[in-house]
Amino acid sequence: MSSVRSSVRLLVVTAVAAEAEALAGCGYDGYDVLVGGVGPAAAAAATATALTRAPYGLVISAGIGGGFQPLAPVGSLVVADAIIAADLGAQTAEGFVPVDELGFGRTTCLPPGKLSRAVAEATGAAYAPVLTVSTVTGTAERAAELTARHPRAAAEAMEGFGVAEAAAAHGVPVLEIRAISNSVGPRDRAAWQIGRALAALTAAFRDLAPVIDTALDAWEPER
Secondary structure (H helix, E strand, O other): OOOOOOOOEEEEEEOOHHHHHHHHOOOOOOEEEEEOOOOHHHHHHHHHHHHHHOOEEEEEEEEEEEEOOOOOOOOOEEEEEEEEEOOOEEEEOOEEEEOOOOOOOOOEEOOOHHHHHHHHHHHOOEEEEEEEOOOOOOOHHHHHHHHHHOOOOOEEEOOHHHHHHHHHHOOOOEEEEEEEEEEOOOOOHHHOOHHHHHHHHHHHHHHHHHHHHHHHHHOOOOO
16 A cells, blocks of 8 residues: 655544544555544634644545535545535525625635645546535525535535634645535435445545555645
8 A cells, every 4th residue: 555755744634433434444544533523613623733733734624425416426425626614604685695705704715726636536536616514404495505606516514614724724735525425405314325425435545545645746835
């Protein structure tokens, strides 16, 4: 198995232990894996703390998530070309207004393009925006609203933007990789395929391991 070059330490942040265990199952020990907790605040705090303790060169937010159909079917993978805080803003009579349109803050973090594309190609993932939400979508109406505002979005999860903001504060590039366990829309817990998604996550990191050095070598900071 290829090993990550010693000059670059990789931090992978998951929400829960089952996701971290799936990464351990890939048989590759080139990453430090942190269980950061559920939601953007917990993920940001855990990531920021880790980055003050070690000189990581790349942070990856990884785990399972919901997929927007038909872009991301259950069992597939999504690598983010943009990490978007989908519910950070204000609800008005005219609809939702993102915080950046209100004149302060931002709602989008961009992973380095060359690196994220290389990872998507290596893992066979869809390459599209991943939305960060504080409340998981559970209705068709909410799914339609998110799709209308973010028509290219392929997945939603709860931690990516928090991880990305913490990484940005430390000047470290970030990726987000999601394995799809359920469709975004009406909540049907019985239909979720968590085991299948975790297996896809394991396979993704197994496929990623041999190419991560090449991807990092090809990556040039995009400022």
